[in-house]
Amino acid sequence: MTIQANLNKIKQTLPETVKLVAVSKTKPNEDILEAYEAGQRIFGENKVQDLGRKFEELPKDIQWHFIGHLQSNKVKYIAPFVSLIHAVDSLKLLKTINKEAAKNNRTINCLLQFHIAKETSKFGLSLDEAKELLNSADYQALENVNIIGVMGMATFTMDTDMVRSEFKTLKTIFTQLKEDFFADNDTFTEISMGMSDDYPIAVEEGSTMVRVGSSIFGARNY
């Protein structure tokens, strides 16, 4: 199947309100352009250097999402143009994003990443850690970042009940934070969950943004 056909198939199964992030990490510009020509405008990358290069080389109306673990010392390279940073998991990182956004006279949209999987290797906050972050004076002083929702990755497993319950956890976290911290903020709306193998479950559990790579572009060779 072509990239266009894959994209169209996925889009047919997604409710119109769910945004599709086409995860193009490791894939060449030709593949991205093929998806672009099929109408796709949101792409996700997880390496700062690749993202910078692709931003330079590809059409300027692409919205680039950074979906990987982001080191504070690399924020400056993507701050001028990144449209959403999915995986913010510390106040330190958020403060750096704020500083670099200010230098570029812009506000950068971010998602807080939560640890919902059983694997210990996955990054992310707990609900308590997020509350502490959001209650801190340091956070409240930040003027150039806007937290628009939450992000999480389920355990890599065939156990769909487990995956579903982890997505339910993320939805509950979103709802709690919305009530406690963002009740007056109309932009806090996003739940980024679901990848190639589990996005249909994620959508059933309230995802507003799925991050799909291999089902669009084919398997990756690292």
Ligand SMILES: *Cc1c(COP(=O)(O)O)cnc(C)c1O
């Ligand atoms: C690679 C990646 C994806 C996409 O994974 P696929 O299984 O190829 O759909 C989604 N989210 C994150 C954070 C990733 O690193």
